[in-house]
Amino acid sequence: xxxxxxxxxxxxxxxxxxxxxxxxxxxxxxxxxxxxxxxxxxxxxxxxxxxxxxxxxxxxxxxxxxxxxxxxxxxxxxxxxxxxxxxxxxxxxxxxxxxxxxxxxxxxxxxxxxxxxxxxxxxxxxxxxxxxxxxxxxxxxxxxxxxxxxxxxxxxxxxxxxxxxxxxxxxxxxxxxxxxxxxxxxxxxxxxxxxxxxxxxxxxxxxxxxxxxxxxxxxxxxxxxxxxxxxxxxxxxxxxxxxxxxxxxxxxxxxxxxxxxxxxxxxxxxxxxxxxxxxxxxxxxxxxxxxxxxxxxxxxxxxxxxxxxxxxxxxxxxxxxxxxxxxxxxxxxxxxxxxxxxxxxxxxxxxxxxxxxxxxxxxxxxxxxxxxxxxxxxxxxxxxxxxxxxxxxxxxxxxxxxxxxxxxxxxxxxxxxxxxxxxxxxxxxxxxxxxxxxxxxxxxxxxxxxxxxxxxxxxxxxxxxxxxxxxxxxxxxxxxxxxxxxxxxxxxxxxxxxxxxxxxxxxxxxxxxxxxxxxxxxxxxxxxxxxxxxxxxxxxxxxxxxxxxxxxxxxxxxxxxxxxxxxxxxxxxxxxxxxxxxxxxxxxxxxxxxxxxxxxxxxxxxxxxxxxxxxxxxxxxxxxxxxxxxxxxxxxxxxxxxxxxxxxxxxxxxxxxxxxxxxxxxxxxxxxxxxxxxxxxxxxxxxxxxxxxxxxxxxxxxxxxxxxxxxxxxxxxxxxxxxxxxxxxxxxxxxxxxxxxxxxxxxxxxxxxxxxxxxxxxxxxx
Numbered sequence: 001x002x003x004x005x006x007x008x009x010x011x012x013x014x015x016x017x018x019x020x021x022x023x024x025x026x027x028x029x030x031x032x033x034x035x036x037x038x039x040x041x042x043x044x045x046x047x048x049x050x051x052x053x054x055x056x057x058x059x060x061x062x063x064x065x066x067x068x069x070x071x072x073x074x075x076x077x078x079x080x081x082x083x084x085x086x087x088x089x090x091x092x093x094x095x096x097x098x099x100x101x102x103x104x105x106x107x108x109x110x111x112x113x114x115x116x117x118x119x120x121x122x123x124x125x126x127x128x129x130x131x132x133x134x135x136x137x138x139x140x141x142x143x144x145x146x147x148x149x150x151x152x153x154x155x156x157x158x159x160x161x162x163x164x165x166x167x168x169x170x171x172x173x174x175x176x177x178x179x180x181x182x183x184x185x186x187x188x189x190x191x192x193x194x195x196x197x198x199x200x201x202x203x204x205x206x207x208x209x210x211x212x213x214x215x216x217x218x219x220x221x222x223x224x225x226x227x228x229x230x231x232x233x234x235x236x237x238x239x240x241x242x243x244x245x246x247x248x249x250x251x252x253x254x255x256x257x258x259x260x261x262x263x264x265x266x267x268x269x270x271x272x273x274x275x276x277x278x279x280x281x282x283x284x285x286x287x288x289x290x291x292x293x294x295x296x297x298x299x300x301x302x303x304x305x306x307x308x309x310x311x312x313x314x315x316x317x318x319x320x321x322x323x324x325x326x327x328x329x330x331x332x333x334x335x336x337x338x339x340x341x342x343x344x345x346x347x348x349x350x351x352x353x354x355x356x357x358x359x360x361x362x363x364x365x366x367x368x369x370x371x372x373x374x375x376x377x378x379x380x381x382x383x384x385x386x387x388x389x390x391x392x393x394x395x396x397x398x399x400x401x402x403x404x405x406x407x408x409x410x411x412x413x414x415x416x417x418x419x420x421x422x423x424x425x426x427x428x429x430x431x432x433x434x435x436x437x438x439x440x441x442x443x444x445x446x447x448x449x450x451x452x453x454x455x456x457x458x459x460x461x462x463x464x465x466x467x468x469x470x471x472x473x474x475x476x477x478x479x480x481x482x483x484x485x486x487x488x489x490x491x492x493x494x495x496x497x498x499x500x501x502x503x504x505x506x507x508x509x510x511x512x513x514x515x516x517x518x519x520x521x522x523x524x525x526x527x528x529x530x531x532x533x534x535x536x537x538x539x540x541x542x543x544x545x546x547x548x549x550x551x552x553x554x555x556x557x558x559x560x561x562x563x564x565x566x567x568x569x570x571x572x573x574x575x576x577x578x579x580x581x582x583x584x585x586x587x588x589x590x591x592x593x594x595x596x597x598x599x600x601x602x603x604x605x606x607x608x609x610x611x612x613x614x615x616x617x618x619x620x621x622x623x624x625x626x627x628x629x630x631x632x633x634x635x636x637x638x639x640x641x642x643x644x645x646x647x648x649x650x651x652x653x654x655x656x657x658x659x660x661x662x663x664x665x666x667x668x669x670x671x672x673x674x675x676x677x678x679x680x681x682x683x684x685x686x687x688x689x690x691x692x693x694x695x696x697x698x699x700x701x702x703x704x705x706x707x708x709x710x711x712x713x714x715x716x717x718x719x720x721x722x723x724x725x726x727x728x729x730x731x732x733x734x735x736x737x738x739x740x741x742x743x744x745x746x747x748x749x750x751x752x753x754x755x756x757x758x759x760x761x762x763x764x765x766x
Contacts, residue, residue: 053306053310055190060192060309065281071255074255076289077254079291085146090279092125093257097118098160111179153664176264284329284485325485357679405601420584424479428487429490430460430463432490432609433592437456461596488615548634566583629677630679
């Protein structure tokens with residue numbers, strides 16, 4: 001046995017010695033070029049074996065894909081200056097570019113006017129977004145600013161949806177004639193217009209100009225410096241705000257260029273939005289490029305575009321490629337974990353500024369007024385929920401049930417995003433898991449409802465736990481991209497019966513999921529044979545109550561306290577023997593089980609498993625709604641769902657897409673003034689009332705007055721330190737009559753005024 005071990009060790013040493021020269025050359029340019037060339041050859045061989053595309057497909061796919069890469073370059077610019085992932089990257093260029101391209105197609109506007117106007121408008125829009133919105137969040141954690149870009153995207157999407165009405169056209173896709181459309185290029189059996197050649201020309205010129213700008217201009221060098229460390233750059237005199245404005249302007253300009261040129265190739269979508277696939281492809285290219293390399297991003301975008309075009313020519317759709325992006329994103333992130341791991345420890349990837357809502361102090365919990373008010377509010381809320389079927393009427397049972405189902409998904413987001421700090425933009429993908437289980441077990445095999453529910457919760461918890469494993473290595477900002485890709489995979493591939501996995505997990509379209517009869521006594525059917533009944537509403541209400549009770553019990557348990565501690569400071573929590581991996585995965589399991597339970601109810605409600613109901617759009621929408629209500633409050637999340645869903649159901653009969661108009665600006669206002677959502681505002685009002693009640697009854701409540709006393713003590717401490725600092729003449733020129741001279745600005749001031757002087761105060765506070 002010893003001889004075998006020695007032999008294996010000898011072989012291992014020889015292999016290590018043989019690979020050492022390769023390791024020594026890893027940092028050289030020749031090694032990088034050779035590695036990338038081999039990867040390119042392997043990729044082309046893979047594409048040729050999978051789809052055998054014609055030469056024209058290579059040109060067409062690479063041209064369109066490079067435009068995805070150009071959008072990715074804009075994402076990289078924003079990431080390197082603001083350290084956020086810009087989910088409004090495509091929208092910044094989509095609205096101006098599609099607007100002017102539509103004017104060309106529908107109103108006959110000259111290309112020579114529309115093209116520069118689209119670029120100028122895109123650049124102006126990017127500048128205004130930075131000045132009017134982004135700068136308002138300069139002190140906020142990066143994760144909150146990342147979520148704010150979702151609000152920007154909602155606003156721009158709403159504006160884009162108004163474009164058809166402004167132009168008097170309702171078509172989904174139109175095309176325009178550019179000066180290059182008449183010239184054609186033939187590659188095998190494929191004929192391409194000159195727009196593809198113009199697109200490649202624009203990409204080359206834009207990349208060269210951007211590279212030269214970053215390398216040779218003062219503002220470009222400043223942009224690169226501030227990308228490394230914004231605080232240090234500000235101390236060195238670099239105008240960080242101006243640099244950020246330039247970055248947003250350039251990013252929007254690149255987006256406008258990419259969308260306008262792409263419209264000449266594939267047509268102008270008149271809904272004002274490019275759909276989630278374009279954003280997903282651009283984000284994937286940026287992640288593959290490690291959020292730093294422009295050339296890698298362009299190459300990755302070209303590769304994605306080539307695969308999408310080849311798959312579309314082979315299958316009739318590029319859904320397969322969009323679905324596998326989740327594996328590309330996860331693989332790229334796991335390979336670069338060592339580069340992004342430190343950002344997680346700095347707190348940029350947590351929802352830290354959202355304060356936990358404190359319970360009613362024990363000193364006031366027993367006061368009769370407080371008890372009566374709590375009981376009254378609980379009775380009122382319960383009466384409204386129980387009596388909702390009579391309030392909305394017989395024709396709106398379906399709306400009421402769907403609202404409660406969405407509220408269950410919002411509660412699952414509170415557990416995962418609010419308490420665990422793991423931002424999920426693909427929560428409806430987990431809802432789709434529960435719906436698929438219900439479709440198979442109930443639709444095809446007619447199994448008992450409670451058996452279906454238990455199985456779906458178990459499968460949802462398992463899938464969510466597996467999805468959470470990369471979260472142990474990936475910071476929250478990047479996990480948002482991964483979960484977004486997961487929602488896309490669920491909608492486009494996993495629940496798509498065109499592919500084998502869709503046939504395996506999703507029931508046939510002809511299968512109808514019949515509402516169950518509980519305990520062989522309580523029927524959930526209405527007169528039309530659907531689940532839009534009063535009994536089904538009460539079932540959804542019971543499920544929501546169960547989810548809220550489970551969330552409440554989880555938060556009060558040791559696991560709930562541990563997950564909040566890890567969210568705020570992973571290393572400090574680990575020092576108290578808290579296992580971060582186990583705690584995070586437990587939060588994923590609880591959240592996934594709740595989401596799957598909502599999926600079962602949604603499958604029974606709709607009677608089928610429609611893939612479009614479980615994709616990127618619904619996932620982003622429910623996250624925005626939950627953030628408006630309050631990501632750390634179960635009651636706030638439910639309130640946000642009820643409020644926004646009511647606006648969507650009742651208001652959109654009068655104002656089209658009213659929910660987008662409300663949710664976009666609403667999210668920005670909430671994040672700016674109440675990061676804890678509407679719940680934070682309600683709890684502030686409650687605390688003010690409790691303070692007045694404590695004064696009225698002469699009850700001393702330390703928790704209600706601690707914040708004010710702490711602020712006063714901190715202010716007194718600053719003044720005392722300032723006086724001691726000045727009296728010790730540390731850096732100050734002491735004059736007669738207790739007067740000093742500031743060494744920074746040279747101002748002469750009295751000792752009492754020096755305690756409040758700007759430069760001294762900054763030094764003391766730091």
